[in-house]
Amino acid sequence: MTSIRINDLSVTYGSGIQVIDRLHLDIEEGSFFTLLGPSGCGKTTLLRVIAGFIEPSAGQVHFGNIDMTRLPAHQRGIGMVFQDYALFPDKTVFDNVAYGLRARKIDGLTITRKVGEYLERVGMQGFAERYPPALSGGQRQRVALARALVIEPRVLLMDEPLSNLDSKLRLQIRSAIADLQREIGITTVFVTHDQEEALALSDQIALMKKGRIEQLGSPQEIYQRPASAYVADFIGAANLIQGEVQGPPLAAASPTSEVAIRIAGQDLRAQATPGQALSLGCLIARPENIQLLPAEHAPHNSLPGQVWRKQYLGHKTSYSIELADQQQVAVDCFGPARHEFACGQAVCLQFDAQSSRVVPR
Numbered sequence: 001m002t003s004i005r006i007n008d009l010s011v012t013y014g015s016g017i018q019v020i021d022r023l024h025l026d027i028e029e030g031s032f033f034t035l036l037g038p039s040g041c042g043k044t045t046l047l048r049v050i051a052g053f054i055e056p057s058a059g060q061v062h063f064g065n066i067d068m069t070r071l072p073a074h075q076r077g078i079g080m081v082f083q084d085y086a087l088f089p090d091k092t093v094f095d096n097v098a099y100g101l102r103a104r105k106i107d108g109l110t111i112t113r114k115v116g117e118y119l120e121r122v123g124m125q126g127f128a129e130r131y132p133p134a135l136s137g138g139q140r141q142r143v144a145l146a147r148a149l150v151i152e153p154r155v156l157l158m159d160e161p162l163s164n165l166d167s168k169l170r171l172q173i174r175s176a177i178a179d180l181q182r183e184i185g186i187t188t189v190f191v192t193h194d195q196e197e198a199l200a201l202s203d204q205i206a207l208m209k210k211g212r213i214e215q216l217g218s219p220q221e222i223y224q225r226p227a228s229a230y231v232a233d234f235i236g237a238a239n240l241i242q243g244e245v246q247g248p249p250l251a252a253a254s255p256t257s258e259v260a261i262r263i264a265g266q267d268l269r270a271q272a273t274p275g276q277a278l279s280l281g282c283l284i285a286r287p288e289n290i291q292l293l294p295a296e297h298a299p300h301n302s303l304p305g306q307v308w309r310k311q312y313l314g315h316k317t318s319y320s321i322e323l324a325d326q327q328q329v330a331v332d333c334f335g336p337a338r339h340e341f342a343c344g345q346a347v348c349l350q351f352d353a354q355s356s357r358v359v360p361r
C-alpha cells in the first residue's frame with residue numbers, strides 16, 4: 001500500500017502532440033481514485049505512465065517517497081486489470097492467476113495456497129481447472145482481478161474493467177471490486193468514462209479534459225459543486241442556462257458566495273466561486289433541484305415558463321420547460337405529484353439559491 005504523487009507530468013507522443021500537460025496529482029494511500037473523462041482526454045496514457053509502460057517527457061511519478069519515474073513496470077509492484085481481461089487463453093484459471101507468483105519464483109505450496117485464497121476472494125473457487133474461453137465475461141474479469149491482486153501489489157490499476165460487460169454484470173462486478181478494494185485497502189487508480197461508475201466507486205475523482213485535470217474532488221463535491229459547465233455537463237444531468245451576472249465580481253476574500261444572474265429579464269440568486277471573473281455566466285441547476293409550480297405562485301428566485309414536453313417515467317415525471325427567451329430547462333418531479341402540469345401550460349420554475357451555481361460561460 002502506498003500513496004502516489006504525480007508531479008508536473010507531461011507526455012508527448014511521437015508526432016509531437018502533448019497528451020498530458022504538466023499535470024499534478026496526489027493520490028492518498030488506500031484510496032479509490034478515479035480518472036474520469038471523455039474519449040481521448042488522456043486517461044489511459046496517465047494510467048500507463050503510473051504503471052511504467054510509458055515514459056513521460058517531463059515530470060515524476062512517486063510511490064510513497066520512492067521515485068518510480070525511471071523504474072520499469074515489473075519493478076513497480078503494480079497489479080493491472082484491463083478492459084479486455086488479457087488472460088492467457090491456453091492456460092487454466094489456476095495457471096493464469098499463478099503466473100505472477102511463478103515469475104517471482106515463489107514456492108509451489110505457497111502458490112497453491114495463494115491462488116486458492118484469491119480465487120475465493122473473487123468468488124471463483126471451483127473454476128481453477130477451466131480455461132478462459134469457457135468463462136463468461138464477468139467470470140473472466142474476476143479471474144483477471146485475482147491475477148492482479150495475488151502478487152499483493154502496492155497499487156491496483158484498472159483501465160475500464162467493466163466496459164465489456166452487459167449492464168447487469170457490470171453492476172455485479174462493480175460491487176465486487178468495491179468490496180474487495182475496501183477489504184484489502186489497496187490504493188487503486190480506476191479509469192472510466194462512465195460518470196455513474198465514478199460516483200459509485202470513488203473516494204476521489206479527477207475529471208480530465210484534454211490532458212489536464214478540470215476538477216478534483218469527492219463524488220459529492222464534483223456533483224454538487226461543479227467548477228465549470230464542462231464538469232456539470234459531464235457528471236449527471238444538468239441545466240446550463242445562459243444569463244448575465246449582475247453587479248461587480250466577488251472578491252477572492254468575499255464573505256459571501258452569492259451572486260445574481262439575469263435570465264430572460266429576471267434576476268436569480270445562486271452560488272459562485274469568489275474571485276472568479278464572471279459577466280456572461282451560465283447557471284447550473286440539476287433537474288431534481290428545481291421546483292415546478294403553477295404560474296400564479298411566482299415565489300422569489302423563480303422564472304416563468306411553459307411546459308414544452310412531459311414524460312411520465314414511473315418513479316419520476318420529467319418536464320421540459322421553455323423560458324421566455326426560448327432556453328429549455330429540464331425539471332424532474334419525484335414521487336406522487338403535488339401538481340400535475342400539461343403541455344402548453346404556463347408554470348413557474350423555482351431555483352434553490354444554495355444548490356444552483358453560476359460559472360463562466
Ligand SMILES: Nc1ncnc2c1ncn2[C@@H]1O[C@H](COP(=O)(O)OP(=O)(O)OP(=O)(O)O)[C@@H](O)[C@H]1O
Pocket residue numbers: 013014015019037038039040041042043044045046193
Ligand atoms: N501510441 C500513441 N501514439 C500517438 N498518439 C496516441 C497514442 N496513444 C494515444 N494517443 C493519443 O493520445 C490521446 C489520449 O489517448 P488515451 O488513450 O490516453 O485516451 P483515453 O482518455 O484513455 O480515451 P478512451 O476513453 O477512448 O480510452 C488521444 O488523442 C490518442 O489519440
Ligand SMILES: [Mg+2]
Pocket residue numbers: 043044045
Ligand atoms: Mg483509454
